[in-house]
Amino acid sequence: KIKAINKEKARKKLGISPSTKMLLYVGHFSSNKPAKNLLSFFPALQSNGFDLYMIGGFKGHDIYDSIKKTVPNSFDRMDINELIIYYSAADIHVYPSDDPLFVNFSSISNANMESLACNLPVYTSQMIHFLGDSIEKKAIGIDSGICKSEEKMINDLVEMFDNKQEYLDCRKIAKKYYNRNYNVSKIKEIYIKLNKRYKLPIK
Secondary structure (H helix, E strand, O other): OOOOOOHHHHHHHHOOOOOOEEEEEEOOOOOOOOHHHHHHHHHHHHHOOEEEEEEEEOOOOOOHHHHHHHOOOEEEOOOHHHHHHHHHHOOEEEEOOOOHHHHHHOOOOHHHHHHHHOOOOEEEOOHHHOOOOHHHHHOOEEEOOOOOOHHHHHHHHHHHHHOHHHHOOHHHHHHHHOOHHHHHHHHHHHHHHHHHHHOOOOO
């Protein structure tokens, strides 16, 4: 079960200042993932006062070396217990992709869901795949869309920092849709609809 620890304690464990504007990316250090965008935008993030932490590197990833050389706070894969400390310490989980195929045909990532479970808002191109309604989506973060604009990303992140009070129920909203009982009920609804349409056998 994934649940955040106290933010102040998490930052103390990691040696991160309470005033740090901490952005967190968890995922592969690969060019077909949002890591490529974050690597490109890293100088702008730095110059605007954001500290980016990237976790999930593996030496086989194609931009692993570039990220390790460029982003001081970049780390290899961690187990979930270590990750929870970083999720708890962070201000926003960032997962913006510029790849239309990735944006439109992926599902919401495990890292985004783990972030929400730790009550951490998300800036992600996968918001279209979140099961909640438009109001609930706005309450868990900002949809980056197909993220190609450095300026838009910075403006969106500033907006999120300026409106932290809007994102206090991330865990509650995510839990509403991503739990066993909800999934079973939705599968049942789909099966009933398919049965009516195609007269499938009911077991």
